[in-house]
Amino acid sequence: MTNHWRDIRHADLMLINGANPAEAHPVGFQWMMRAKIERGGKMIHTDPRFTRTSAVSDKHLRIRTGTDVAYFGGLINYVLQNNLEHKEYVRFATNASFVIKESYNFTDGMFNGFDEAKKVYDTTAWAYEIGPDGFAVQDIDHPRSVLNLMRAHYSRYTPEMVERITGIQRADFLEVAKLVGEMGRPDKVMTIIYAVGLTHHTTGVQLIRSGALLQLLLGNMGRPGGGMNAERGHANIQGNTDHAISWDILPGYLRIPAPGQKNIDDYIARSAAKKLHANSLNFFGANYRKFLVSLLKSWYGDAATAANDFAFAHLPKPASDASWLSIFDAALRGKMEGLMLSGMTATSIGPDSNQVLQALSNLKWLCVMDAYSTTSSEFWREPSIDPSKVQTEVILLPATHWIEKDGSFTNSGRWAQWKEAVLPPEGEARHDHWILAEVFDRVRALYKEQGGKYPEPVLQLVMPYKDVRRPELDEIAKEINGKDLITGQRLTGFALLKDDGTTTAGDWIYTGHYPESGNLTKRRDGIQDPAKNDPTGMGYYPNWAWSWPANRRVLYNRASADSLGRPWDPKRVGIQWDAVTGRWTGDVPDYPATADPAKPDSPLPFIMTGEGTGRLFSNGVADGPFPEHYEPIESPIDNPLHPKVSATPVAFKYDERAGRPNRFGTSADYPYVATSYRLTEHEHYVTQHVDQLVALQPEAFVEVPAELAKEKGIATGDRVRVSSKRGKLEVRAVVTARLGPLTIDGKKVYQIGIPIHWGFVGINTSQHWLANALTPFVGDASSRTPEFKAFLVNIEKM
Amino acid sequence: MSEVEVSRRQFLQIGAAGTGVLGGLSPLGFDLTQAITVKQKLRIEGATVSHSVCPYCAVGCALLAYTKKNADGKVELLQIEGDPDSPVNEGRLCPKGASALQLAVSRRRVPSPMYREPGAKEWKTVSWDFALDRLARNIKASRDRTFVTTDANGNLVNRCEGIAFAGGAAFSSEEGYLATKLMRSLGYVYLEQQARV
16 A cells, blocks of 8 residues: 555545455455545445445446556546646656657557567566657657547547446446546545555556556545555555565565666666756665665675675576466466465466366375365365375474564554564464574585585575574564664664675665564554544554654655645645745655755755656557557457457466466357455465354355346356366356446456355365466566466356 | 452443343343353353454454363363454354364364375374374475476576475464475575465
């Protein structure tokens, strides 16, 4: 989230897309209800299903899954056509006035820079005109200004086109567009709230980005009650994304180096943003080297010196994407030997669980660290598999639970909250970090004894813990924070980090969470005393836990005030300039604390970008500088905008590339659109081990629209077979009016709803069908997030 | 951790708010507040209260966990409830959070390290020493077999292509950081958690 849970109550309008917070994030949802009840905020729920969120919304728009770019594009077009954008904000805080190179082009669904052979765009082909001063040329009235190109791009997204693509009727769309258009006023603010319903698409990144563009146009980024807010579905998905359990990054969102980068200079040149405006602070780009060097000093200590480029050679340089789908693709190609899974079951998650089962069977070895057995630890005896034919060696290690260890969880609002060890480990269970530390220590011992391939990083890694096989999480928290190697003192903030090897920081965005005064994530000054603990009255509660970066509660909050530092809305102050004290007050400023905004050279508001502004046009994504609607890979129609380029041309089709048989279906064989989701009572798959929750939701089912059920003679409780090109489910049907039919480009389209939670492991083992046996093995062009939420199926009564 | 105060302001506040919906009366016509309060007190009186955070979604609801050391020295988890001081959840929990005790304490936990040989039809119970030794030897062997020092273009890349690590959304942050640090130093490029899936 750019903002945080409690902040949502400041919103005048809430667009909820690809999410069902009333059921999936019920306690977070109270802040949306507070906005509605306490300030009369309006709630618009745009989702294929009518859920409990829809039931309390002011308006539910039934949308065809995967078409939110068209919806947001329609809203962008409405705002621009009617001159409803927040003009002062757009000029001050976005790159609307930047001029794009003449080579930029978008025709019939294709942007310029496409490489036919490799099926990728050269993203450097989407670039600014650079002036003689070395900075981007600015002229908002130029025909190729970002604003004018954007106007032209989205002019195709008329209400009629929105209706053809999404199924949202024109009148309903315009009713919502009118409300959205009012949010460009400085005294109004809108939030966009989303979950994986928006990300699980081949266009997932652009679905989110299209919402962000709308928010920038309306001047809602950086403001209390505004922003782009991802709800996120696991307790510490945020914290461990920050700490980079992700192939493409190092801790603190530093890019993983690429082949050909010979030294840190090369790496910085290709990774850090360049300053594109004289008044851009370019804080991230300018300090990138400090963050990387401090990380390398944390990891390699005395073995990282200026003379050896701080052991830059030790960092692995991946050849290509190495994310979730790529792991199983490599296994299917026989290139992956071993897999370690912790609290994560590949089999159930999929996509294309049957193909994932084959991938697991191809491994030499699999290690599962978990408190409970999973569909991965037990994959070799899945009901259709003969164990004697599976040659994978499997190790299952009993791990402790969250409640048996301390450490922090970072929630989706970026608040890092420390938790205590409440119980001792159950039976033989061990902490994950003890398992990993001991295994590493044993591997290190083997390298010492036997030697082997490039042993240096394994031997030189600094393990500064009292017991290298049993580190304390408190010790690791201090390492993450970092210190000054000369004074030995822990640092109070990342501004103190250096690139000369005299500081450490395991993750720069967490520097300052654990200064010498103590661990700030343990702070507990909450709502027991609002007058004292929430001095601004805005709900920041600065001494409850700690939020990254720098305990800032709203990201980009410099944009909550105008160019002179006056809040856009004095009733909802993010930060403001206090000329008397010469400081910014309110939230922790996302800006130099004493920079006088009246000075002509004061930094532009978005200090993290090279532009100094938010980006309406960006070459940071793989599939286009402006979001464009593309159909899901499996779709019932051709794209009405450009039928010849229906789906995105840059989605990576693993099976096709590897020469495996096609596993995508067509609407001739699989005429119904399907989408998947969670229920309140379950969390993915682990809750199949929790008695009360299994009692509440015991059995797998699918939701079938009433009209379709009537056509097919299906009644609630009947067993149905739902099949895709990849697999099938044989489960009960729940017939419902919550999934009505849609008219898409003149064609009647039904959507079928599939809860994901069941499998062959758990209390009720009769529920062995895996929902993700149906989902397609393909991902987003930029992130490779699988398309779990839009695919084609058939349904038959059994 | 701290001892529970017998007259807990937070609990009474919640109790009052909860019964306020019914005007203080249950459908049976009598006020349950006192009975519920007394029952609750009996359950957690003298217990130790610890601070935790819900293990399920990313709202980050703060929890209070009540434990008691029994005569046999075992720590018993008595109750988990929402922390009324939290600016995130203000004491509230959903059905998953409210049943978190059953995730924490369960007969279904994996009892010990288990090992399944290639082609075997059943698990074998093994020692930690055996399991960690096997895992370490597997990692070393696969790393040595699949490690690429220099790629086809002559670039120094120092990567291990044949092992993947995935998981971590239920780790404490510090565990996740350690996982990244260890896996990267082994040269892993295939590193993933639940962010995409």
